[in-house]
Amino acid sequence: MPDRRLQFDIVIVGAGPAGLAAACAASECGRKAALLESAPWIGGQIWRGEEAHFANTQARYWINRVRKSGATLLTGTNVIAANTPITLLAEQPHGAVEIQWRKLILATGARELFLPFPGWTLPGVFGPGGLQGLVKNGWPVAGKKVVIAGTGPLLLAAADGLKKHGARVVLIAEQTRKSHVAELGLTLLAYPGKVLQGAALKARLLGVPQRYGVWPVRALGSDHVRVVELTNGRDTWTENCDQLACGFHLVPNVELPITFGCDLRNGFVKVDHWQMTSVADVFCAGEPTAIGGVNAALVEGQIAGYAASGQLEKAERLFSQRATHQTFAQALDKTYALRDELKGITTDDTIFCRCEDVTFARVKQHRFGREAKLQTRCGMGICQGRICGAAAKIILGWEQSSVRPPVHPARINSLTTHNQAH
Amino acid sequence: MSQKPDIIIVGAGIVGAACAMECARAGLRTLVLERECVGGGTTAAGMGHIVAMDDSEAQFALTRYSRNLWIQMRPQLPEEAEYDPCGTLWVAADDEEMTEVRRKQNFFEQRGVRVEMLDSDGVAKAEPQLRPGLSGGLLVPDDAVVYPPCAAKFFLDQARTLGAEIKMGVAATHLLPEGGVRLADGTHLSADRVINVAGPWSPELMPGVPVRKRKGHLVITDRAPGFVRHQIVELGYLKSAHSVSKDSVAFNVQPRKTQQVLVGSSRQFDAASTEVDHAILSRMLSRAGEYLPGLNDLVAIRTWTGHRPATPDKLPLIGPSLFSDRIWLATGHEGLGITTSLGTGRLLADLLLGQPTEIPSEPFSPSRYANGASHHE
Numbered sequence: 001m002p003d004r005r006l007q008f009d010i011v012i013v014g015a016g017p018a019g020l021a022a023a024c025a026a027s028e029c030g031r032k033a034a035l036l037e038s039a040p041w042i043g044g045q046i047w048r049g050e051e052a053h054f055a056n057t058q059a060r061y062w063i064n065r066v067r068k069s070g071a072t073l074l075t076g077t078n079v080i081a082a083n084t085p086i087t088l089l090a091e092q093p094h095g096a097v098e099i100q101w102r103k104l105i106l107a108t109g110a111r112e113l114f115l116p117f118p119g120w121t122l123p124g125v126f127g128p129g130g131l132q133g134l135v136k137n138g139w140p141v142a143g144k145k146v147v148i149a150g151t152g153p154l155l156l157a158a159a160d161g162l163k164k165h166g167a168r169v170v171l172i173a174e175q176t177r178k179s180h181v182a183e184l185g186l187t188l189l190a191y192p193g194k195v196l197q198g199a200a201l202k203a204r205l206l207g208v209p210q211r212y213g214v215w216p217v218r219a220l221g222s223d224h225v226r227v228v229e230l231t232n233g234r235d236t237w238t239e240n241c242d243q244l245a246c247g248f249h250l251v252p253n254v255e256l257p258i259t260f261g262c263d264l265r266n267g268f269v270k271v272d273h274w275q276m277t278s279v280a281d282v283f284c285a286g287e288p289t290a291i292g293g294v295n296a297a298l299v300e301g302q303i304a305g306y307a308a309s310g311q312l313e314k315a316e317r318l319f320s321q322r323a324t325h326q327t328f329a330q331a332l333d334k335t336y337a338l339r340d341e342l343k344g345i346t347t348d349d350t351i352f353c354r355c356e357d358v359t360f361a362r363v364k365q366h367r368f369g370r371e372a373k374l375q376t377r378c379g380m381g382i383c384q385g386r387i388c389g390a391a392a393k394i395i396l397g398w399e400q401s402s403v404r405p406p407v408h409p410a411r412i413n414s415l416t417t418h419n420q421a422h
Numbered sequence: 423m424s425q426k427p428d429i430i431i432v433g434a435g436i437v438g439a440a441c442a443m444e445c446a447r448a449g450l451r452t453l454v455l456e457r458e459c460v461g462g463g464t465t466a467a468g469m470g471h472i473v474a475m476d477d478s479e480a481q482f483a484l485t486r487y488s489r490n491l492w493i494q495m496r497p498q499l500p501e502e503a504e505y506d507p508c509g510t511l512w513v514a515a516d517d518e519e520m521t522e523v524r525r526k527q528n529f530f531e532q533r534g535v536r537v538e539m540l541d542s543d544g545v546a547k548a549e550p551q552l553r554p555g556l557s558g559g560l561l562v563p564d565d566a567v568v569y570p571p572c573a574a575k576f577f578l579d580q581a582r583t584l585g586a587e588i589k590m591g592v593a594a595t596h597l598l599p600e601g602g603v604r605l606a607d608g609t610h611l612s613a614d615r616v617i618n619v620a621g622p623w624s625p626e627l628m629p630g631v632p633v634r635k636r637k638g639h640l641v642i643t644d645r646a647p648g649f650v651r652h653q654i655v656e657l658g659y660l661k662s663a664h665s666v667s668k669d670s671v672a673f674n675v676q677p678r679k680t681q682q683v684l685v686g687s688s689r690q691f692d693a694a695s696t697e698v699d700h701a702i703l704s705r706m707l708s709r710a711g712e713y714l715p716g717l718n719d720l721v722a723i724r725t726w727t728g729h730r731p732a733t734p735d736k737l738p739l740i741g742p743s744l745f746s747d748r749i750w751l752a753t754g755h756e757g758l759g760i761t762t763s764l765g766t767g768r769l770l771a772d773l774l775l776g777q778p779t780e781i782p783s784e785p786f787s788p789s790r791y792a793n794g795a796s797h798h799e
Binding site for chain 1: 458459460461462466502571572575590591641643644680685698700703704707708710711717718719720721722723724725726
């Protein structure tokens with residue numbers, strides 16, 4: 001059994017922007033830090049592929065900086081449990097590893113929110129972020145007709161990325177009202193950087209049809225999506241497509257923080273001004289504390305890294321920046337709030353839990369999530385309710401069920417490490 | 423229910439649901455109160471092994487009686503109850519355990535339970551994933567596996583069809599000696615008799631009930647078609663399941679109809695928390711891996727814990743409580759509540775109606791603890 005035990009002063013989980021920034025801040029002063037990442041690359045979902053070919057200047061800066069920071073980079077390392085109050089258990093391709101920490105920074109990011117509607121499980125239907133990731137890995141979209149639907153800034157970013165790879169983006173259907181986005185535009189005037197980014201993006205997306213107050217109600221096709229039916233609440237029409245990228249913004253990955261005992265507030269990890277959670281010596285930064293995007297994540301990550309390594313003055317100097325980004329995060333939240341009509345797009349025969357093939361009709365006859373889970377297997381599959389649990393929260397108002405180890409599926413052998421190590 | 427119920431059943435785990443079904447079938451006006459959801463407590467945490475057991479004559483009588491009732495009920499069970507007549511394979515690791523296999527074989531054969539003795543090769547053929555070199559085993563082909571929460575739901579639906587009233591999300595906080603219950607919101611509901619079927623929580627409703635929480639862990643894997651075919655249990659299980667004091671683990675795995683493998687088992691007293699205990703979890707998985715080396719490479723997708731309601735003599739409490747003739751018990755089934763739910767329901771209904779029971783009920787009478795003395799082993 002190739003089990004290993006490692007020890008660090010500061011362990012950072014997740015190598016997206018927040019984790020990279022935290023690792024730099026924590027290790028540049030000479031502290032022994034490790035950055036753990038489940039994927040084989042660093043950069044997280046948002047900077048996927050950047051490590052191989054830099055296209056984004058921020059990504060280039062932070063990835064290069066972390067490489068020089070002295071932090072130990074452990075990619076392919078999937079944290080599966082908090083096996084003692086000061087150690088975590090992680091799985092690597094060749095076995096499990098137990099890692100002891102003095103300070104822990106959780107930068108676990110966010111995932112896309114999917115709302116089930118008829119046809120959402122057809123091949124060819126992806127999340128905008130997921131499709132973008134596939135394309136970066138070489139999935140061919142050149143000449144393909146793509147409809148992008150749902151909500152959030154990710155739709156535009158995905159459209160941009162897909163277009164660069166030769167896709168024909170036939171429509172961007174944003175569920176929120178145009179007036180909401182216009183208000184966000186005004187808020188943006190306070191952020192010159194974002195205005196410039198926005199203007200550049202707008203220029204690149206010139207000629208791509210964009211509609212607001214529009215959402216998908218059905219994806220059609222026998223073996224693959226061919227047509228998507230959309231509505232603006234009055235009229236319903238169809239668009240032909242080869243791919244449908246549909247997602248409803250992001251949900252925070254709070255499962256690991258919950259495993260370490262961190263308290264939540266409104267579904268996000270509760271942190272103090274040092275980014276410390278309700279558990280002493282456990283910090284959290286980035287999307288799990290509020291969906292705020294890259295810049296908020298970078299600042300929060302640095303604050304967490306400085307605070308965890310005792311560099312409080314450096315951390316404090318970033319407080320005002322963080323406040324600015326948090327205001328922006330709140331504006332984003334308001335702009336892309338889901339409209340009530342979306343609670344009605346799930347029909348009775350829609351597959352609600354795709355791991356276990358459970359229809360919405362079966363799920364909705366129950367009073368709460370645990371009852372539905374026990375009686376229908378909804379949320380009992382390989383994703384452990386990550387997808388349907390988040391949807392049930394929106395559509396049925398159900399609280400998500402408890403988190404138990406392993407946080408991610410893990411080999412039985414990995415879970416026996418504790419015994420081997422002692 | 424316009425009329426006052428004859429009985430109020432507190433707790434809709436699988437035992438409460440089976441009691442409701444059998445009492446309603448027997449013509450009793452039955453009201454069921456459940457604070458959360460059907461089968462949400464110990465039932466949800468159980469493996470769902472329907473098994474004939476031979477710890478004592480009384481335990482055997484109740485498990486066989488119940489197992490027969492399960493077999494009779496099988497054609498009516500809905501698909502989601504996942505009844506799978508996979509049988510139990512008791513495996514012996516050494517000669518000492520083979521002696522136990524032979525004792526078990528004699529015990530079951532003398533009492534008409536179908537068994538098949540397997541030698542070392544026979545065990546390997548029956549379960550190719552088992553490590554080579556085991557001494558042998560005993561196959562009990564009429565044992566089975568179910569998915570307990572849906573079986574409990576089916577029993578409760580049957581009870582409703584037979585006229586029982588079910589109140590979900592209603593918590594009884596006090597059982598009243600004059601008959602009836604007080605609810606969390608202060609309401610009184612009266613009935614001739616109240617049945618405490620709250621499993622490990624039964625002492626909270628009635629201090630002094632000789633039931634302790636005995637914690638267990640389970641792990642379920644991703645789909646692994648055909649990995650194992652029977653519920654496989656080590657005979658060392660008896661040594662550990664019998665130990666009333668120490669924490670213990672035993673190799674106990676089962677194939678699910680979903681093609682997943684359910685891995686048990688652990689036993690801990692005085693562990694009230696529902697948190698996963700990594701130390702005992704890894705001991706349990708290591709033990710299972712010793713018997714099934716290939717298990718180590720399967721993927722675990724979920725672990726959970728639960729509490730068994732354990733009595734000092736390992737037999738359930740079925741009948742009037744010592745406290746009041748109007749408060750009855752149907753609790754303390756330890757790890758056998760899924761199997762013995764149906765037998766318990768029948769016994770309870772017969773006792774309530776003053777009818778002769780089909781198996782002796784005395785060994786389960788709460789009156790055996792009348793002197794406060796509990797005969798620990």
